[in-house]
Amino acid sequence: MLRASPKLSEPVKALATSFNQMAESITETVKENQIFAQAVPHEMRTPQSRIQLATGLLRKSSTQPQQVALLDNIDTYIDDIDELTKQVLTFSKLNAAIGEDKSIGKQVIKLEAYLDERIAQLNQDNTKNVILYCHQQELECDPAYLRLMFDNLVKNAIRYAKSTVIICVEIKEDLDTSKTLIGKSSNWTAASKKVNQADTQLIITVADDGPGIAKEDFDAIFIPFSRLDKSRNLQTGGLGLGLAIAKAATKRMSGELNVSRNPDGGASFSCRIPSGYSLKSNS
Template sequence: MNGRRPFSSVRARATVGATLVVAVALVAAGVAVLFALRSNLGGQADAEADTAARRVATQIAAGTPYANLELPDAEDHPVQVVNRDGQVLAVSEDLEEISGTGVPGVTPVPSPGTGRDDDDDTDDPDAGHVGDVTWHGGGRATVDGQAAAYRFTQLEVTDPRDETVVVHAGASLEEGRSTVTTAALVMLAGLPLLLGVVASVTWRVTRRALRPVEDIRREMAAITASTDLSRRVPEPASRDEVARLARTTNATLAALEASVERQRRFVADASHELRSPLASLRTQLEVAAAHPSLLDLPGAVADTVRLQNLTTDLLLLARLDAGEQPDTTRVDLTNLLTALVDRRTTDRIPVRAETEQETTVTGSRTQLARVIGNLLDNAQRHTRTWITATVRHEDDQVVLRVDDDGPGVPEDDRDRVFERFVRLDDARSRDDGGAGLGLAIARDIARRHGGDLTATRAPAGGARFELRLPRARDREK
């Protein structure tokens, strides 16, 4: 059993389920067919009994004496004629017992006849009248010692003496019951075979349908065991749900591989960035320990500050990667930009701010301040003579642009510049250029606020960084 419980696989459950459904459907259909067959045979028996009763009633209406009636064979169509008082006037020959007609008698009483001679004209206007069938029902009759089930018809007829009598005529149900029994036996005999065919076909079809799923499972197990995220599961050539599952699985593996690779690069780059100021700080401390007079205190402080800033950036990126969601408070970007510019009194190049009123968005004021600060810091490192920061409404968005007259960002690098630890000027010193995390952090924050951050060329030359965020009233809807 390999430790598996019965019906633990989709294949087994599908086979059992399909077989049970077909079994219920076949049984229900078989019962319906048998009932319909029995009803049709009963209707056919009623029709035969009606015919037999009318033949006898026609003779009575024509004035034929009851003793001279031509009655059908009792085994096929037993007939009983009674008056309104329940007296038996005529019965089929060899009829020994009858039930179901309401009159159990099978012995005719002496009858003077119908009031007509045998040679009277049957077209005489004084002839009797054959009425309608008034009742159908089941019963039994014994003929020559053999009892059988019959359907009986009750029909009223008026003879020429204006006396109303009742004709009971039957039709055998034995042949119909035999037919129903035979049909039931055939169905019962064929049911296991049909269910076997259904189970076999379902088992084979589900095995074929689920084979790609098993291939996907096997490959995923191998990937898990090997930790090789470059492998992919096989994709079936079909366009069904299994093929879509395979494609989605491969897309997930690709995203996971990219995420793991990005994490590895992040750890490697972070280690590299941390190693440099740590090595410099250690060297200064070792020199100071041996020669206190040679301690470069400003350099040690600068390295410590750089370590602190880098650690702060790494912690913020870790929180963003962990899915930290921004606040849902209302933030006026105009007031935020003005406040940040007013505090930057020691910047190399003053920032000119051009704003509109009530440029409100929803999010974290601290994180949005970090975005604007990073953009202004980036512009300060690259501009020559001026920096302009503007805030405007554009349709349903608030747009903040930071322009400078520096060398700009090459078109091929306008997306790569937002990657972590990326510095386009490789010859630039680390002390002047930072760790390459500012723009990456800014874009991550922008996208978590439902917006985006892009780099383009400023109209007057240099670089333009454009932050787009949804207006507050749109995010609140």
């Protein structure tokens, strides 16, 4: 974090000192939060493993249907805790990664094949009709961040959709910037090339035909552990970290993640990734 120079004359020096104290306080708070968020999941692993061992031993001597049903419930709770632990750790790592070199781990990904494979993994039960519209395109980014963003958005859409999830991938240009550049340039080709390099965005939209999200909740849904249905059940409301992880992963790709309502109902999530991530079209 930036610091103000202490070699200033009064009264600016007093203001600089206050600014530096505030910056130090913020830095310490961020460090403490990161350490806490990463330590808690690891500390939870030990008692969780002990509970799993205990239930495994109890199963060997449990023959009554009520006992077996109780152990099944305990196993379900353990799975919930395990999933929550993984999500908290993932979220804390994404936030701790801010400030690192974003070029590390980048790969050129053929989007159509990659997203098709992810959809097949996420919709193995074929409970919903998931449709992908993706022209032959490539994206240079860290595949871990792309997977976290895409998987969490698609899982959320499948959970709430009535029957159909539609995923669109497209490339768009900033038309206002294009007009400005072309208007100021006597070389149409040079201006167009500059627009393509600097102002092109890859937009991944995941839309469902579910109940949708109220406009006043558009910001709240990205807050960790925020769930509109107040459910703690994985089968209904999830654990409340999926969309927060998706937004953090998008941020790591220098992108933006927003939500809106479909004209026909349901929610529509749009991830915009800037051209700094080397968009390529094979058309």
